[in-house]
Amino acid sequence: MRNIIFAAPFQLDTTYRFARAAAKLPNVRLLGLVAQAPRGADARLFADIEVVKDPLDARQLIDAARRLAQRHGPIHRVLGILEPLQVQLAEVRQALGIAGTTPAVADLFRDKGRMKDELRRHGLPCARHAVITSAADAASFIAKVGFPIVIKPPAGQGCKATWRISNVDQLQQALQAIQASPAHPAIAEEFLRGREFSFETITIGGEVRFSSLSRYFPTPLEVMENPWIQWVVVLPRDVSGPEFADARELGVRAVKALGLETGFTHMEWFRRDDGSLAIGEIAARPPGAQIVVCNNYVHDADFHRAWARAVVDDAFDGPYERKYAVGVAFLRGIGHGHVIRVAGVEAANARVGQWVVESKLPKLGTPRADTYEGDGHVIVRHPDIEVVKTAMQAIVESIRIEYA
Numbered sequence: 001m002r003n004i005i006f007a008a009p010f011q012l013d014t015t016y017r018f019a020r021a022a023a024k025l026p027n028v029r030l031l032g033l034v035a036q037a038p039r040g041a042d043a044r045l046f047a048d049i050e051v052v053k054d055p056l057d058a059r060q061l062i063d064a065a066r067r068l069a070q071r072h073g074p075i076h077r078v079l080g081i082l083e084p085l086q087v088q089l090a091e092v093r094q095a096l097g098i099a100g101t102t103p104a105v106a107d108l109f110r111d112k113g114r115m116k117d118e119l120r121r122h123g124l125p126c127a128r129h130a131v132i133t134s135a136a137d138a139a140s141f142i143a144k145v146g147f148p149i150v151i152k153p154p155a156g157q158g159c160k161a162t163w164r165i166s167n168v169d170q171l172q173q174a175l176q177a178i179q180a181s182p183a184h185p186a187i188a189e190e191f192l193r194g195r196e197f198s199f200e201t202i203t204i205g206g207e208v209r210f211s212s213l214s215r216y217f218p219t220p221l222e223v224m225e226n227p228w229i230q231w232v233v234v235l236p237r238d239v240s241g242p243e244f245a246d247a248r249e250l251g252v253r254a255v256k257a258l259g260l261e262t263g264f265t266h267m268e269w270f271r272r273d274d275g276s277l278a279i280g281e282i283a284a285r286p287p288g289a290q291i292v293v294c295n296n297y298v299h300d301a302d303f304h305r306a307w308a309r310a311v312v313d314d315a316f317d318g319p320y321e322r323k324y325a326v327g328v329a330f331l332r333g334i335g336h337g338h339v340i341r342v343a344g345v346e347a348a349n350a351r352v353g354q355w356v357v358e359s360k361l362p363k364l365g366t367p368r369a370d371t372y373e374g375d376g377h378v379i380v381r382h383p384d385i386e387v388v389k390t391a392m393q394a395i396v397e398s399i400r401i402e403y404a
Helices: 013-023 040-044 058-072 083-096 103-110 112-121 135-145 168-178 220-225 242-258 291-299 303-313 345-355 385-398
Strands: 002-007 028-034 048-051 075-079 129-132 149-152 163-165 186-190 194-204 207-217 232-235 263-272 277-283 325-331 339-343 356-360 376-382 400-403
Touching: 002 013, 002 058, 002 083, 013 028, 013 040, 013 303, 028 058, 048 058, 058 075, 058 083, 075 083, 075 303, 083 103, 103 112, 103 242, 103 277, 112 129, 112 242, 112 277, 129 135, 135 149, 135 168, 135 186, 149 168, 163 168, 194 242, 194 291, 194 303, 207 242, 207 291, 232 291, 232 385, 242 263, 242 277, 263 303, 291 303, 291 325, 291 356, 291 376, 325 385, 345 356, 345 376, 345 385, 376 385
Parallel strands: 002 028, 002 075, 028 048
Antiparallel strands: 129 186, 149 163, 149 186, 194 207, 194 263, 207 232, 232 325, 263 277, 325 376, 339 400, 356 376
16 A cells, blocks of 8 residues: 655645545555645545644654654655645655655745746746845846836745836835845846746656646736736647747756656746747646646546646556647636625626536635636637637626625
């Protein structure tokens, strides 16, 4: 029996889909590192758990993993999909002598400044950046690249605590908010203009075995700056042609440059207005924004299981045929407070309901979400990408969320 530790601090369905996939593999005993004991059907998912007070504290995770090993024997793998956990889980592996991504590689993916330095060292295009610890650092960087710039934490995710800075007043506000200092540095980046995409891979033994990509409408940063925008992600049916050949090469080179051996990656990249490419950033984890689910619908396959097969069994069951174009529209509205009304669902259903394969509508009474994924989503599938794009437009035009 292989003992697999899965770190799931919070009982989120997006996280637990991966845990369920790992638990279903043959000869697996799933052991949990959690902040709260799971409830409902997922309470039976783990053969044993350790509750840790601070799930981001590597020392607590190491001690809890050792207690699980004492009770059940040697640990085969230590897994988790959340971005803020990747370095700590690598430290657990190192402390217990378990195969998998090392702390050095995990930190290279996590620290966006070091990541860009390494990518650039390998000749890969990415946004110019600088580590800033003071207003003088920021001013020096702006003197080189000009406005606008982006300021973010070195290890941020999902546009959280990310600012687009277009003038001196905005710069002063951002620096005051983040309180940049030698002890708490931030990253300043040039603002990339162009179309934004993602690029996903499954890598095993240092070789990319699978790749996919999606297009963002508009960029996540624009969505966070404009709460009325309902974000859309579209996965084309055909990504094999010359239109994306340079992006595929760029993504594969980035994975190899950062030294990932086995796992999923999620890279955000831009095609600039002049046609050139630039990497935004890349993470050594499965993508969010329902992109894994969308790939399930694109290929008629289970990519949660594909992740588990890669990180537990070092195996790949593809190749997978791209059968459909897929789009996901994220439902958001203007205002604050709790959801009080979801309007336009019947109108949207009348226009595109025959192509909807999954929907999660906002629940009345729930607090407004503060992410670009909003309070719900609708996923559409069709062989023709133009039908999918039209359906996405119909959904975001029809459905409105109200808060109070």
